[in-house]
Amino acid sequence: MTCLECNTSLSYIDHKRSMDFFGVELCQQHQKRMEKLIEKNNTPPEAIQLYYGLKDAGINPMMEWWDGKKSVDLAISRVKLNIEIDTEYHMITHEQAINDLEEAMHSFKNGFTTIRIPHVLVKYYLKETVNNILGIVEGLRENIKAI
Numbered sequence: 001m002t003c004l005e006c007n008t009s010l011s012y013i014d015h016k017r018s019m020d021f022f023g024v025e026l027c028q029q030h031q032k033r034m035e036k037l038i039e040k041n042n043t044p045p046e047a048i049q050l051y052y053g054l055k056d057a058g059i060n061p062m063m064e065w066w067d068g069k070k071s072v073d074l075a076i077s078r079v080k081l082n083i084e085i086d087t088e089y090h091m092i093t094h095e096q097a098i099n100d101l102e103e104a105m106h107s108f109k110n111g112f113t114t115i116r117i118p119h120v121l122v123k124y125y126l127k128e129t130v131n132n133i134l135g136i137v138e139g140l141r142e143n144i145k146a147i
């Protein structure tokens with residue numbers, strides 16, 4: 001049981017608290033940092049789990065990246081990929097849907113690709129989700145080379 005950021009060993013209580021709140025192992029100091037980020041941006045815990053899942057797979061995403069208009073849950077800047085975690089996709093309204101589509105249009109125009117991932121995928125299929133994102137990153141990298 002060690003912190004994913006700094007490798008500090010965690011006490012049972014720290015470990016439990018971190019798993020309950022974030023679903024990943026973090027020391028007290030890094031839990032505090034994460035809490036601030038969540039408070040400021042309303043970051044879903046699945047974004048944190050996916051962040052560390054991607055890091056573990058050798059990708060370095062940025063959390064709560066500011067794209068000039070809004071904060072993006074996760075961004076992989078090298079291939080201009082934005083990842084948003086959808087927490088309420090099952091009750092999406094038509095207004096929300098058209099807003100999402102417009103946002104996607106704007107980000108495509110700026111050379112960014114945005115994918116939206118339902119939070120349950122991160123919760124139940126983290127490995128598969130990470131593998132698919134790796135494939136998307138690979139595809140985007142190939143496309144960048146081709147230009």
Ligand SMILES: [Zn+2]
Nearest residue numbers: 003006027030
């Ligand atoms: Zn730490």
